[in-house]
Amino acid sequence: MDFALSSDVVEFRDEIRSIIREFVTPEIADRMHTTGVFDAPELNLELGRRGILERACPGLGKGDPIEMYVMFNELEKAGAPYDGLAVALMIAAVVNKLGTDEQKERIIPSIISGEALVCMGYSEADFGSDLASIKTRAVKDGDEWVINGSKMWTTLAQVAEWLILLTRTDLDLPKHKGLTMFMLPMNTPGITVEPVHTLGTEITNATWYDDVRVGDEAVLGDENGGWRTMTTVLAFERGVMGGTNAGVPLLRHFHEWAVANGVFDEPTTRERMARSIIDMQVATLLTMRSAWIAASGGMPGLEGSMTKVFAVEAYQRASRWTQAAAGPAGLLQFHEEGAAGEGFIEYDARHSPVMSIYGGTTEINRNNIAERHLGLPKSR
Ligand SMILES: Cc1cc2nc3c(=O)[nH]c(=O)nc-3n(C[C@H](O)[C@H](O)[C@H](O)COP(=O)(O)OP(=O)(O)OC[C@H]3O[C@@H](n4cnc5c(N)ncnc54)[C@H](O)[C@@H]3O)c2cc1C
Structure with missing residues (x-):
């Protein structure tokens, strides 16, 4: 184990520090506390424009995830709102690891440019720690999947472009095995978002899914392999x-x-x-x-x-x-x-x-x- 940062990672860190000096203003911190959205779009765009998000995304950069750690550590120490970026980059890394070529092309550029955020729909009102028991269903109907159910604590759903959604696709398999992960645009018809205010200022959401229809291109990882996709995400988180x-x-x-x-x-x-x-x-x-x-x-x-x-x-x-x-x-x-x-x-x-x-x-x-x-x- 070698904790020393290589010289190019030190340069990378210094570039992030200079962006932070310019973009992490008291106004940004203030906005985070008044809106309850822990995200700063202008900061994300600048990090995207300079290629920093791409470099920090595991599987895309050079020496990452050291770079991923360095970027988030700098943002956190500066008190920057980085939750939106953290979820987005974590999911970009999962798409890069488990997604199809088509998904990688369609999804990843929107995230590493700093333009798109992702929200995570795993937890439900009765299942947070025990995620393997979730009940939101995805059922095959011809070429499409039809999703029905509800999620709780879908943080950033009010601003995100993408949703990663854990569903139950097979009732006959043991509970860890009958799950499938989907990645779909938040503007897909049938999704409703309602705010939930929390003690820690951040506003999260309850989300509902009523006959949400998506094709196979929305399945992330294997059908009934949602648990593996899930654990890949958590290991980063x-x-x-x-x-x-x-x-x-x-x-x-x-x-x-x-x-x-x-x-x-x-x-x-x-x-x-x-x-x-x-x-x-x-x-x-x-x-x-x-x-x-x-x-x-x-x-x-x-x-x-x-x-x-x-x-x-x-x-x-x-x-x-x-x-x-x-x-x-x-x-x-x-x-x-x-x-x-x-x-x-x-x-x-x-x-x-x-x-x-x-x-x-x-x-x-x-x-x-x-x-x-x-x-x-x-x-x-
Ligand atoms: C601000 C906020 C943002 C969140 N954002 C998201 C998000 O974006 N997407 C998403 O999917 N989820 C999100 N979550 C949900 C979060 O992951 C869950 O709240 C968490 O996993 C706990 O689940 P739960 O709330 O159902 O509590 P429970 O699982 O019911 O737990 C209640 C208590 O019992 C304890 N407990 C449960 N099981 C065990 C056990 N086996 N052994 C010992 N103790 C146990 C827990 O530690 C806890 O103290 C968010 C939550 C919060 C508060």
Whole structure:
């Protein structure tokens, strides 16, 4: 394992940093919090225009997924809204790995140019952790598939051009085996989107599918092979694509507030800052390990779980103590006078619990580690 970045990756990182300096403005951050959409189209287009998204997309770039890790790590540390980009690029990588040539040509360019976003329709109201039990049906009707059902937590559905959708196609096969993944345009007739507001500011959605008709060209991966497609996606989601250094912008905001308010020199503040900075460094190293495994042709499923559990809990610890240390100012929100860290301290305290839910909950990731790494028996 070699954590040193090659000189061309360092150049790539520096180019991203310069784009961030130009495009990640306070207005972009403000828009993210007022709209609940964690995405910045102008930033995506610039990254696309400069070929950075293509290079960061596993299978398309040169040394990726190291580059994918580098890009998301830089965006996350800068506090940029990158969720839209993360989902889009992750799915572009899956299309590149499992899609047909026709799908690659039709779908990937729209994503790596920074123009199109993707939303993920896996979870349903009753099935999130237990995804293999989902009920949304796709039934063959002549040359077409007819999809009926509903999904919950379809984040970005209100702005995405593409939808990746997990369906049940065979009721007779064991539950993991009767699933098929589809990739279709969001403007396909029969899809309805309704917003769901969350504690962490982000607006996600409930989505409904009423006689949605698509052809075989929409099947991503093998028919009844949806579980494999699903696990390919999750391996990227847990570990390499951001979500592991969210404490870095939080600590920056807290540091500015602590200096301005004369509490930075208190020994307890400095000790807590030091502990959280060490936590972020450990999270970075765990993320780099996942990226390195992926770059070496492996699938960082287990390591991704380890990374996500550690990083999210470190972020939660940091958000709790910074809010407590800021006192009443830590309860004030964006645009409220006197808000600590201009409202970020309060925001991070709400956002950090949510991160332990999506992309696999902390308990599910702990089970994964217990079973696959420690050899403990299955919990259920
Ligand atoms: C803000 C947000 C955005 C999201 N975005 C998307 C998206 O874009 N697309 C999408 O498809 N989904 C999305 N999700 C859904 C997310 O992946 C699920 O919420 C998550 O997998 C948990 O599923 P659930 O909500 O059904 O909870 P449940 O699975 O019902 O879990 C409830 C509790 O039980 C625990 N639990 C469940 N099973 C076990 C077990 N076997 N062992 C131990 N504990 C267990 C869980 O850890 C949790 O604490 C999003 C969720 C949120 C909150």
